[in-house]
Amino acid sequence: MAPPPPPPPPTHLCDLPDELLQHILDFTPSREAASTSVLSRRWRGLWPTPSGAVILDTRSYGHVGGLGVYNKRRDAFFRGAGEAIAAAHHGSSVRTLAVHVDGGDDPDGVEERFFTYRSDSDWTSTGCGFHSVHDVLRHPSTRGVVELTVAASSSDDLPASAGGGGRIFCDWKKPFEGEEGLYKLRVDAVPSEALRVLHVTNCSGLDGTHHPATAAVLFPCLEVLRLCRCDVSLDSLQDMVVASPRLATLHLERVFIRTKFRRLVSNRYFYQLNWDGDDDDQHEDYDDGRVGTLCCPGVTTLVVLNCSHRDSVTIELDAPMVQVFRYKGYIHRLVLTSPPRDVRRADLHFLERNVYYHTRDLPELFWLFVKNFSNAKVLKLKLDFPIGDIAVDDKKRYDDLMGETLFCNLDLLEMEGQQHRRKRKGAGVAIGNLLQCCPAVRDLRLYLNTVKDPPNKRRYSSHRADSERNRMYLDREARLDFHRSVEHFMRRRDPVLSANKVKVSDIPGLTNKSFLFNCLRFYLIRVTLQFDMDKANCFGVQLVKFFFEKGMVLEEMHIDDGNKKLWDHMHRKIGGSTSSQPCSEFFLGISKALSVNQLNSLNASGRISYPWLQVSRRIPWTTKSSFTILPLDR
């Protein structure tokens, strides 16, 4: 490839070629995009762009009419919508359509002013064009839309939602408890012929999904369905999935799944008559203990984040074809009916256990959940509670739970969780349980956040405050620790610690005789450890020792002691003449753990400025006699 001679470096937006400027306009709300044609001659004729993107955003009209004059703004929005769609349709055809309605300080007005559905509204007879977003969606010019986003926001939302061109960015920590959403979306108004991607945000219900009359497929091409911060009924969700035979990705984020069970099967007529109304209370008594199923036969990527439903019911998920699965939520909230056969990757993030569940049940819930993904190649686990809570100490109990299940294909195992300083045995057993069921894991990553001590009584009401306090506490601890460490370093000529007094012990539980670790003998080549270093004989250093002694084929160990500072100090110290009085606890711990007297630290050249340890050991039956310890790159 012979590149042409270099042009002078562009430093101005107008210097970018047409197609790049148009690519920028494809992310810009249509009103602003259209108005760029008056910027200068350079910008004339760039919009509408060939890609056929139309982004309708009420915030483009935020200044129209002044404060509180909603109707004028609304009319301007719909007029602009009509013109933008007509212009884009004239250019090519509308392929991407995004509608974002911002309710501002009047969230109730979103539904009333922008989403009121009228099946008889006629967009040709009125000069203004549209009366509702549904009219926009039903317009013939939008029939060929491939990607559709419908979103709403209000000033009650978190500020993060202000980002994204018509797409809401949402990240909330706890599951959504329902009773929200700003509008009802009529699914039968959505242009369905060519639609491949549908994103719906902040919606309080999907209506018109179920048509007894039209049994035909509604969305012949739909591949991706993404609901964010919505409140939908299980039935409408199921109808959507059934109506989309090519659906491959189902993404549910902060979705409250509403369940309404029929009183009697024969009472179907009564049920359908009422199914649009807000008649939850009427049915509530009949819901207790019922089981609902969401069946996603063709879905290969399933994302369920912070979703919830009424506690008295159970929702089962049947997704036999799933390959990539991501879950965040309470551990008991999801039941998978059939283990997916071909799952490749699972990311599971379990929130702090719920008030209804005792610690005793937790291991059962955890292992039964995780067992579903025994075919995975990549398994990532994140626990918002101590990892010791999932430990199964009793071999018989473990066998009862797991049976013959082994994660034979698992290549990468990642575990993030808390670890109590005093409860080492539980954490050790938990890690032992994990290693035992993953016989061929090659890459292991453990991220442990040390929590000082388990509180005597869990105060279930104030989880959030607790964790916040913990974090503040840890921050403070880290700072103090840092100062102490710096002080040590400044006075490094003094023998700070006596190396002989420290002994790194084995981890109770992990070195149990009942564990047989196949992976450590033949497969595990890389270990990543992150922990909070408090003293030389801490859990993290014990883990280093454990993997050093038992990992027969280990090649690399990545270690992060919490804040990297110790690495810096260690590096300076070891770089010079070796001393029997190492300057930091970390070095002391590691050297004790590895039972070597001296570590060679190198400063790798180039962009990596961290020290690098080369450690050798004598194990006669392995080919590798040395391996590398690297600081974890964060």
Add this chain to the structure above:
Amino acid sequence: MEVDKGKGEAEETRKVAEADRDTVTLKSSDGKLFEVSKEAAARLSTVLAGMIAGGSIDDNGTDLKQIGSEALENVVDYCNKHANSIPSAALISSSISFNTAPFKEPEEWERKFVDRLSHDALFDLVEAANFLGMERLLDVTCHKISEMMKGKSPDQIREVFNIKNDYTKEELEEIRQELAWAFYDD
């Protein structure tokens, strides 16, 4: 083997390890060298993927005469961030990503990555991403620029990007008539 390893020996081991490391060296128009993970480069850039597959990668630095050192540094930075430090979805050992939609909004780290850039650096990066066929980076950077236009009047946009109005009054009036809806109650 000795437990106490000599420094020289360890140095040697390091060199071997570096040679094994899967990186590509890229050279900017002003001759600066940058190293980037081969895997990330191939995954994120169609052009680099083609060069790697076609064997036109030079060990002493593949010439990218179109790209200045500042932009190339950002490109390399982006690739390395993608390869190493995505906390939520480390894609290291698996190419399966959750980004199945044509464009999902930028992730948190991508936002931060573009937010710290100056205008000039951002435009240069758009060009570089386009030249290297880096679709995701192009989307993220263009999205950032579009956010700067959002909710602004033409005058404000001109001000932000320092665009000079070279229309005559009559021409301007004509366009405004044509696109009256976009200037409604302006």
